Amino acid sequence: MLFHHLSAPAVAALTPDTPIVFPLAAIEQHGQHLPVWTDTLLTQSLIDRVSARMNDRVVFAPVMWLGNSHHHLDFNGTLSASPRVYLDLLCSLMDNAIEQGFRRIVFINGHGGNDVPAKQATFEVRQKYSTRDDLLFLMTTYWGLGVEPWTCDPSIVQREMGHACEWETSMVLALKPELVGAYSTLPTVEPGNPFRPGVRAWKTKDRTGPGHIGVPNAASAQKGELLLRLFSDALVQWLDRVVAWDGSSWEG
Ligand SMILES: [Zn+2]
Helix, strand or coil: CEHHHCCHHHHHCCCCCCCEEEEECCECCECECECCCHHHHHHHHHHHHHHHHHHHHCEECCCECCECCHHHCCCCCCEECCHHHHHHHHHHHHHHHHHCCCCEEEEEECCHHHHHHHHHHHHHHHHHCCCCCCCEEEEEEHHHCCCCHHHCCCCCCCCCCCECCHHHHHHHHHHCHHHCCCCCCCCCECCCCCCCCCCCCCCHHHHCCCCCEECHHHCCHHHHHHHHHHHHHHHHHHHHHHHHCCCCCCCC
16 A cells, blocks of 8 residues: 555554555666666666555555665766765654654665665664663665566576676666666676675776676667566565564564
C-alpha cells in the first residue's frame, strides 16, 4: 500500500508491525546518454513492482529524489544534499515514523552515495531508542541483495553495478527508451581500484571523463527487463523476511 494514498486516520489505524519503506534515490548526472532522473526512475519502477506484490503487508512512502550526490557535482544536472544534511534528513524521517508508532523502518536505496548515510541513520536512531527491544531498522540497496544477473543471461558483461553503465542503461532502455541518448559507441570505463577490497575515497571525475563507469555499450532493453525482474524479485523476498520478523529477537 502507498503511504501517500492513506488518510491520517488510515495511517493511525495501521498495525504498528507494518513495515514502512522509505525509497531513496537521487537526481544526478548519468553520463552523456542517460537522464539525471535515472536513479529516481529506476527506484520508482522497482517500488511500483514490489508494492503491487506486497499488497497491504508493507506501506511505501514516496520515492525521495534528493540524495547525497556531492561526488557528482563537477557535472551539471546534479542536485545534492551534503552527507550530514542528508543524514539528519533520514534520521528525521525515522523519528517521524517512530513517533507515529511504526516499529519496522526500512530504507530501500537506489543510489550509491546514499549507502553510507542511510546505514549511519539506522545505527544512530537505534542508539537513540536503545531501551526499546521492539524496533527493526533496515537498509538495503537494490543491487546489493545477491542477484547475479549474468547467471540468467550470459551476455551480461558487468559483474557489479557501475554508473550509467550496462545495467542502468539497460533498465532505462526497458522503461523510457526515448530518454536514452547514443550509448552503443560509448567507451568502456573499468571500475578499477588497485586497493580493493579496501575502500578508496573518490569523486566521479577521478574515475571517468564522460561520467559513466562500466559498459553502457553492452546495454539492451531485453537485459533491462531481466534486471528489473530479478531486482524486484529479490526485494520481495527480502521484504517477506521483514514482515515475518517475530517482533523482538535478533535471529527473527
Ligand atoms: Zn544511477
